[in-house]
Amino acid sequence: MLGSLQQEIDVIARTVEVLEFIDIEQPVGIRRTSAGTNTPEHRIRTSFQILENHELIRSTDDGAVTTELTDEFLAAYDEEVESVRETVLELVNVIDY
Structure with missing residues (x-):
């Protein structure tokens, strides 16, 4: 259950990094973004789509x-x-006896 949450957080973090790269280097394509962020092209394509x-x-x-x-x-x-982050901390407190 929490594994999918971690995967979603990873996608968001990568996508925001890609957005920041585009903001600085624009206009930019997938290959240059991949090289500039050291991220595989297939992941860059996903971030571009998002x-x-x-x-x-x-x-x-x-x-x-x-x-x-x-x-x-x-x-x-x-x-x-x-x-x-505050919401996650509340979740931790729920199970912290």
């Missing part, structure tokens, strides 16, 4: 670029992660 589905990047002829939603997402990211 980011496109959330409208945080868009494809251009020159490569992926960020959208107007990216800055807002990145600005709120730390606060959202902290909220999730």
Whole structure:
């Protein structure tokens, strides 16, 4: 049960790293992102798809670029992660006798 949660956290962490790379290096393609983040291309493709589905990047002829939603997402990211961390700590307290 918690294994799938860990996998989801790993995907999110990788995808945010990819988004930050795109934000700095844009426009950028899958190969360059893979090399720049030291992540296999198939995982970069997955992250690109997730980011496109959330409208945080868009494809251009020159490569992926960020959208107007990216800055807002990145600005709120730390606060959202902290909220999730607090929820996980509450879960720990539930089973901590």
